[in-house]
Amino acid sequence: MHNRAVVIEENLKACLTNGELPQSYAQVKANLQAISAEKLIEIFESGILSRILDLKTRELRNTGDSFYTIGSSGHELNAVLGHVLRVDDMAFLHYRDAAFMIQRSKELPRQTILYDMLLSFVASSLDPISGGRHKVLGSKELFIPPQTSTIASHLPKAIGAALSIPRNTDLKLKGFMKKDGIIMCSFGDASLNHASAQSAVNTAGLVSFQNIPLPLLFVCEDNGTGISVRTPDGWVKANMQFKPGIKYFSCDGLNICDTYQTAKAASEYVRKMKKPAFLHIKLVRLLGHAGSDIELNYRTQSEVESAEANDPLLHTATILVENKLLTKAQILSLYQQLRQRVDRVAKEVVPLRKLETAQEIKASLIPSGKLRETQVPVQKEVREKSFGREWKKLSNKWQMNKLINFALRDILLQYPHSLIFGEDVARKGGVYNVTHGLSKSFSQKRVFNSPLDETNILGTAIGFAHNGFIPIPEIQFLAYVHNAEDQIRGEAATLSFFSKGQFTNPMVIRIAGLAYQKGFGGHFHNDNSITVFRDLPGVVLACPSNGRDAVLMLRECIRLAHEEGRVCIFLEPIALYQTKDLLEPGDELWASSYPEDTKEMIPFGEMNIVDEKDHELCIVSYGNGFYMSMQAKKILENKYNKKIKVIDLRWLTLIDHKKLVSELEKSKNVLVVDECRKSGSLSEEIMTAMIENATKLPKMARLTGEDCFIPLADAANLVLIQTPDIVTKVLDMLGASDE
Numbered sequence: 237m238h239n240r241a242v243v244i245e246e247n248l249k250a251c252l253t254n255g256e257l258p259q260s261y262a263q264v265k266a267n268l269q270a271i272s273a274e275k276l277i278e279i280f281e282s283g284i285l286s287r288i289l290d291l292k293t294r295e296l297r298n299t300g301d302s303f304y305t306i307g308s309s310g311h312e313l314n315a316v317l318g319h320v321l322r323v324d325d326m327a328f329l330h331y332r333d334a335a336f337m338i339q340r341s342k343e344l345p346r347q348t349i350l351y352d353m354l355l356s357f358v359a360s361s362l363d364p365i366s367g368g369r370h371k372v373l374g375s376k377e378l379f380i381p382p383q384t385s386t387i388a389s390h391l392p393k394a395i396g397a398a399l400s401i402p403r404n405t406d407l408k409l410k411g412f413m414k415k416d417g418i419i420m421c422s423f424g425d426a427s428l429n430h431a432s433a434q435s436a437v438n439t440a441g442l443v444s445f446q447n448i449p450l451p452l453l454f455v456c457e458d459n460g461t462g463i464s465v466r467t468p469d470g471w472v473k474a475n476m477q478f479k480p481g482i483k484y485f486s487c488d489g490l491n492i493c494d495t496y497q498t499a500k501a502a503s504e505y506v507r508k509m510k511k512p513a514f515l516h517i518k519l520v521r522l523l524g525h526a527g528s529d530i531e532l533n534y535r536t537q538s539e540v541e542s543a544e545a546n547d548p549l550l551h552t553a554t555i556l557v558e559n560k561l562l563t564k565a566q567i568l569s570l571y572q573q574l575r576q577r578v579d580r581v582a583k584e585v586v587p588l589r590k591l592e593t594a595q596e597i598k599a600s601l602i603p604s605g606k607l608r609e610t611q612v613p614v615q616k617e618v619r620e621k622s623f624g625r626e627w628k629k630l631s632n633k634w635q636m637n638k639l640i641n642f643a644l645r646d647i648l649l650q651y652p653h654s655l656i657f658g659e660d661v662a663r664k665g666g667v668y669n670v671t672h673g674l675s676k677s678f679s680q681k682r683v684f685n686s687p688l689d690e691t692n693i694l695g696t697a698i699g700f701a702h703n704g705f706i707p708i709p710e711i712q713f714l715a716y717v718h719n720a721e722d723q724i725r726g727e728a729a730t731l732s733f734f735s736k737g738q739f740t741n742p743m744v745i746r747i748a749g750l751a752y753q754k755g756f757g758g759h760f761h762n763d764n765s766i767t768v769f770r771d772l773p774g775v776v777l778a779c780p781s782n783g784r785d786a787v788l789m790l791r792e793c794i795r796l797a798h799e800e801g802r803v804c805i806f807l808e809p810i811a812l813y814q815t816k817d818l819l820e821p822g823d824e825l826w827a828s829s830y831p832e833d834t835k836e837m838i839p840f841g842e843m844n845i846v847d848e849k850d851h852e853l854c855i856v857s858y859g860n861g862f863y864m865s866m867q868a869k870k871i872l873e874n875k876y877n878k879k880i881k882v883i884d885l886r887w888l889t890l891i892d893h894k895k896l897v898s899e900l901e902k903s904k905n906v907l908v909v910d911e912c913r914k915s916g917s918l919s920e921e922i923m924t925a926m927i928e929n930a931t932k933l934p935k936m937a938r939l940t941g942e943d944c945f946i947p948l949a950d951a952a953n954l955v956l957i958q959t960p961d962i963v964t965k966v967l968d969m970l971g972a973s974d975e
Contacts, residue, residue, distance in 0.1 A: 240523055240531065241294050244309070244544055252568040257554040258545065271496055273561045279319055279339055279492065280552050283312030284571055285350065286335035287549060288578045290523065293357050297527050301586045302357050304371040305527035308334040310520040311457055312548050313495045314422065315339040320499045321453075324414050326397055326702065327380050328390040329373045330422040330457055340378050347377065354581055360588045367600065367736045368591045376738040381702065384734060387427050389726050391436035391454075392695020393741075394421035398452035399443070399696065400703035402510060406681050409653055411704035418506045419699075422455035425472050426462020432722070435691040437479065440512040442687055444481030449510035453503055454482070456514065457489070459521035464534040472516055482512045489519030490551045520546050601774035603737040603801035611798060613834045614649045622649055622677060633827035637670050637813035639783035642830045643790045644671065644708070648678050650834060651706055651798060656683045658693055658710030658746075667712055668748060668813050690716050694723035694745070698731075701741035706797050714749025714807070715763040728803045729772045740801030744793045750779075751911060751946055751956050752811035752860050759945040762952065767916035769805055770889055776804040776840060777889040781812065781862040784828040788838040789886060796840060807888075809859045818863070819870055826863065841892050844884035845899065851881040853966055854903035856896075856922060858885040861909040861957065868962035876972060888918055893925040901930055905969050908938040911957055915943050939965050 251257050290307030297305050308314075311332040318339025321327065329336060334353065341349035355363040356371050365374040365382050374382025383390050398419040404411040427433055436454075443450045458472050477484045483505060487498035495517065502515045520543045524531045531540050556562045562570075591597050620627045622645060630642065647654055656671055662685045665672030675683035686693045690711055697707035711717050717724070724745070731739050751764040769777045778793055780786035786808065793804040818825035846866070855865045862884040872878040881903065885891065900906050906926070910919035919938040926936060939962060942955040 240540065240544070241291050244522055244547065245291055247544060248547060248549060248571070249568065251550055252553065252564045252571070257557065257564070258547075258550050260554050260558050270500070275319065276492065277556065277561060278342060279315045279496075280549075280556065281570065281574070282315035282318065282339040282342065283335050283549055283552065284574050285338050285578070286312050286315070288571075288575050289334055289350075289353060289357070292354075292578050292582050294523075294527050296358065296582065296586070302371075303359060304357075306331050306525065307523060308332040309522035310459055310543070310548065311335065311489070313489050313492055313519065313552070314455070314457060314517070316492065316495045316499050317420065317422075317455065319343065320496070320503050321420055322414075322417070324379055325418050325420060326413060328394050328397075328419070328421040329380060329383060330424060330455075331373065331383065332424070332457060333373055333422055336422070337373050337375070337378065337380065340380070341375075344377060350578065350581055351585065354578075354585045355588065358582075358585050358588070359590060360585060361591045361596070362588055365736070365738070366734045369597065369600070370734055372734055374735060374739075376735070381731065381739045382734045384726070384730065388423055388430035388433035388436070389722055391421050391423065391433050392439070392691050392723060393698035393702070393727060394419050394452055395436050395439050395443070395450070395692065396696035396699020396707075397702045398450045398512070398699070399448075400700045400705060401451055402449035403655075403681060403700075403705075404703060407652065409704070413703050416507060418451040418453055418503065420453045420455060422457060424462065425456060425458035425460065425467040426465065428456060428472060428475065432691055432695075435689050436695065437476075437482070437514075439687055439689065439692045439696075441479050441481035444511050450512050451506050451510045452512040453506045454512065454514045456516050458516060458518050461521055463525040463529065476514045476516065479514070482514050484514050484516065486516040486518065489517040490546055490548045492548075492552045492555060519548065522547065598773070600733050600736045603732045603740045605737075606799055607740060607742070607801040608798055610795075611650050614646070619646065619649060630830040630832055633816065633824050633829060634783060635814045635816050635827055636780070636783035636786050636808070637668050639787050639828070639830055640670050640790065640808065641672060641674070643787040644674060645677070646834050647708070647791070647794050648674065648682060651794060653704055654682070654706040654708060654794070655700060656708045656710065657686050657696070659686055659688055659712050661685060661710050666710060668810065670746075670748075670808075670813070671710070690720035691723055694720050694728070697743045697745070698723065698728050698741045701743050702739070706794065707743045708794075709743065709745055711745065711747045713761050713763065714747055714766075715760045717747060717768065721768050724775070724803070724805075725768075725772055729775050732774065732801065737801075741803065742797035742801045744790070744797050744804045744806055746806045746808065748808050748810050748813075750807065750809045750811065750859055751941070751952065752809075754811075762946045764912045764941050764946065764956070765916065766807065766888065766912055766918070769807075770918065770921070772889070774803070775889060776802055776887070777807065778804060778886065779807040779809070779859045779888050780886065781809065781859050781884050782826055782828065784831060785838060785844065785884075785886060787831050788836060791834065792837040792840055795837065807859070811860055812863060815863070818867060838886065841887050841890065841895075843886055843896070843899075846882040846884075848879045848881045851879040851903065852970055853878070853905040853907060854881040854883065854900060855907045855909055855962070855966070856883040856885065856900065857909035857911075858888060858918070859911060861911040864957065864959045864962055865909050867959045868966065871959070871963050872966055876967065878966065878970065878972070880966065885918075891921070891925075893929060896922070897925055897929045900926060900934065901932060903934050906934045906936045907962075907965060907969060908936070909957060909962055910938060910940045912941055913943050914940040917941075935969060937965065937969055
């Protein structure tokens with residue numbers, strides 16, 4: 237029969253009526269001291285509910301009332317973990333873990349899990365976790381952050397969450413997790429091959445190998461198949477059995493007794509030893525990957541029937557019947573009662589309200605309300621002691637990298653739950669000395685090195701943020717982000733959206749980037765593409781052009797993270813790190829003293845407008861482009877007597893188009909100077925905003941970098957904007973001659 241969902245249900249009913257149950261896996265009587273018969277039946281019931289929900293979801297899909305039918309059939313015994321683990325152990329779940337959700341809900345009073353899950357399945361706006369935005373397994377009360385397509389991208393943040401538990405204890409801070417809590421993350425066998433999983437497993441082993449506490453339980457639910465691609469028999473065990481620093485446990489996921497005993501042993505090991513464990517559960521997958529997936533396209537009829545014969549619900553029924561805990565008739569009656577209950581609740585939720593407007597959908601992109609209170613500035617005496625000999629020099633003129641260093645020191649003082657980490661940031665102080673001396677002052681508990689793995693760095697940040705920290709991870713170079721951009725796009729940026737703002741992972745990601753590094757080339761160390769950040773809804777992208785702005789904008793980013801739960805990216809122009817002069821050596825026009833009042837900030841979205849009354853042309857830019865535009869402004873004024881207005885955007889996402897257009901409309905001529913590539917650059921957004929919104933369009937042009945990777949040495953100047961290019965373009969727009 238084509239509809240295997242019907243076959244599986246009828247087969248279960250037949251076996252419980254007049255048919256034969258599978259051969260017994262184990263006697264349960266010897267285990268009743270460890271788990272009561274009542275609890276065993278309760279876990280079995282959770283598995284049955286999970287199965288019926290799978291079947292109901294497919295029925296609802298046929299009527300157009302459900303839209304995402306990846307189910308948990310064959311994985312029902314992960315309900316055991318829902319009982320073994322505590323409700324306050326944060327769980328990052330595989331999408332086949334509905335039974336876990338159901339069982340955990342039974343461990344906490346006053347839950348309406350069936351109703352809630354069906355609301356999610358039919359995409360009702362009343363869905364308590366995502367508000368109808370996606371079918372996800374998640375719950376604030378059950379301590380389960382929602383995941384969407386959990387291939388393995390949730391594993392790196394599990395590392396950070398596990399690290400955060402003992403770190404809070406070490407720093408005498410109070411997070412959201414209990415001191416003896418553990419973190420659980422579950423995933424499929426095919427996902428173990430994913431780069432994100434390999435990053436997490438490697439990092440867990442590396443951390444544990446150094447005897448750093450990491451209470452983390454990996455759960456690999458091995459059904460032998462990734463959609464249609466088979467996992468070689470024995471591969472997961474061979475891969476994980478002897479991993480340094482990670483203890484391997486395995487069990488038969490068709491045997492509820494074995495699964496319970498092994499899961500209990502694995503979780504107790506993690507909790508007691510504060511070391512990671514890998515729980516390998518061997519089970520089957522019933523039904524295709526999703527409703528649209530027809531198994532018979534890649535499996536033989538006998539293979540499909542063999543898997544169906546190993547239905548874990550039937551194996552559990554055998555154990556319950558043989559040990560006289562339930563009769564077959566009682567199990568069938570239980571199934572039918574639960575089936576009627578699911579049918580009844582589904583009928584209630586199908587007509588309930590759905591999302592109706594774009595604004596309603598977008599409402600949770602940015603966390604609403606105030607997450608935490610404003611942090612009180614640190615006393616002067618404490619700051620003075622921390623700054624040491626540099627305290628009296630703060631009024632001197634400094635370059636950007638040193639000013640950011642001062643700002644980070646104040647942030648670490650003012651926000652005791654802030655952490656700085658990344659490659660080389662501790663003793664070395666980063667590639668460009670931005671974090672120099674901070675690890676020595678604040679200890680390696682707060683300023684520490686990470687493995688050379690951007691996926692780990694960003695994932696760790698997300699996990700730390702789940703436990704009350706404000707992570708400030710550093711990515712050494714802009715292009716390195718692409719090794720791990722899904723940790724920002726698929727994980728950090730989406731959490732508030734898919735949880736109605738109930739879960740947040742606030743952070744400030746510092747990235748050294750952009751072009752104009754003399755002597756550097758290639759697309760790794762001298763990269764000028766920021767497109768990857770600009771299409772992330774709700775994410776803040778800050779790009780200072782000078783040291784003073786860097787300090788004030790960094791403070792604002794930290795405030796946004798701390799108070800509002802925002803994900804901020806702080807892009808630092810490497811070429812301006814040590815720049816002090818603007819026009820000639822020694823003028824120090826691009827250096828500034830440190831803004832000592834830590835309450836002074838540049839509000840998110842505020843531009844820097846260097847106005848010139850009766851100006852002939854307005855240049856709008858950012859980063860290195862603003863620096864060069866200010867050079868061009870002086871040349872145009874002094875040599876050509878041209879009055880030029882310059883705008884530094886500063887904030888490169890969520891730009892207030894109305895405000896920007898209003899400012900640019902005041903000019904007869906507008907030049908957008910964008911140091912990034914012509915395609916996918918910010919200049920496209922600005923030009924479009926003007927065309928769509930300006931009541932009277934000025935003469936407009938843009939000057940951008942070439943659509944090209946950046947070569948080595950002086951050749952870089954041929955594909956990047958230079959100050960003379962700006963001067964020439966302005967004169968051309970004004971109809972003046974460069975003579």
